[in-house]
Amino acid sequence: MALTDIAGSSRNLREVSTVGVASVAVLLVLSAFAVQAGLWKLLGISWVAFVAMAGAGVVATYTRQDHAESLVWGYGLASGAMITSAAVFLVPQAIGVSGGMPQYGGFGIALGLLVGFGSHTVGHRLAHMDLPLDRTVAELSAHSFSAGAIIGIIYGNMPELGPLLGLAIVSHKGPAGYAAADRLTRNDHGWTALLLPAAGVGITALLSSFVAVPASGAVRGVVFGFAAGVFLHVAMDFLPRCEIGSEIHDVLKLEGDAHQLLDQLRLHAVASTTIGGLVVFVAWSILA
Numbered sequence: 001m002a003l004t005d006i007a008g009s010s011r012n013l014r015e016v017s018t019v020g021v022a023s024v025a026v027l028l029v030l031s032a033f034a035v036q037a038g039l040w041k042l043l044g045i046s047w048v049a050f051v052a053m054a055g056a057g058v059v060a061t062y063t064r065q066d067h068a069e070s071l072v073w074g075y076g077l078a079s080g081a082m083i084t085s086a087a088v089f090l091v092p093q094a095i096g097v098s099g100g101m102p103q104y105g106g107f108g109i110a111l112g113l114l115v116g117f118g119s120h121t122v123g124h125r126l127a128h129m130d131l132p133l134d135r136t137v138a139e140l141s142a143h144s145f146s147a148g149a150i151i152g153i154i155y156g157n158m159p160e161l162g163p164l165l166g167l168a169i170v171s172h173k174g175p176a177g178y179a180a181a182d183r184l185t186r187n188d189h190g191w192t193a194l195l196l197p198a199a200g201v202g203i204t205a206l207l208s209s210f211v212a213v214p215a216s217g218a219v220r221g222v223v224f225g226f227a228a229g230v231f232l233h234v235a236m237d238f239l240p241r242c243e244i245g246s247e248i249h250d251v252l253k254l255e256g257d258a259h260q261l262l263d264q265l266r267l268h269a270v271a272s273t274t275i276g277g278l279v280v281f282v283a284w285s286i287l288a
Contacts, residue, residue, distance in 0.1 A: 020195030046202025074175030080276020099217020112229020
């Protein structure tokens with residue numbers, strides 16, 4: 001790494017986001033209440049998400065190099081684990097709580113997928129707007145707060161769910177934080193702005209855990225199906241796409257024909273997503 005890169009990294013580490021620090025303080029306060037309420041699973045999930053994204057931000061600040069292969073593996077492992085977890089844990093729950101009408105759970109899953117796609121697509125318009133907050137941080141924060149709300153509602157109403165589901169759901173925080181921090185440092189912005197989306201999962205998860213879903217099977221089926229659909233959309237959105245114009249291609253910083261390297265990375269993408277799913281299967285086999 002060049003001396004100029006080291007100097008830039010140190011500067012970005014010193015730049016502190018006031019909003020980011022404030023969000024960490026809020027998470028600490030809510031964590032104290034969570035300890036008193038015995039919300040240990042949600043507490044663990046919240047802090048794993050925070051450490052994963054914030055830690056990846058620090059790593060990215062010091063490794064501003066071509067890292068396409070590591071990004072593919074990070075995204076692949078996370079998305080494979082998330083898809084498998086949503087299919088194994090959330091989808092059956094959505095069908096099971098529908099009170100003999102599994103179609104409600106199915107409609108909820110469809111709604112979650114469509115809303116996830118719609119919000120993600122419309123969210124890209126942020127790139128063309130003059131926002132006081134960095135676009136990358138704004139998008140990550142919106143996703144983190146919404147995902148945290150769904151996690152809190154799920155665990156608040158179904159406490160028998162194990163922590164494996166929650167950990168798989170937030171497994172993408174590491175690679176997402178790494179990629180986002182890399183963009184921030186390349187644009188000479190401080191990475192500590194990522195503290196907001198890093199803490200966002202825990203903040204909304206702990207707050208929303210006190211929201212009670214009505215006992216109606218239809219309502220519960222739609223709610224839990226919606227959660228499954230949203231997480232399936234997020235998981236599929238994180239699948240490593242090794243195509244011309246993709247984020248992976250941008251990281252390569254190649255001029256001309258990059259097809260050969262992208263073909264090699266596609267094999268890594270398939271291997272990483274498969275292993276991510278197998279990890280969840282092995283963990284479930286051991287813990288079941």
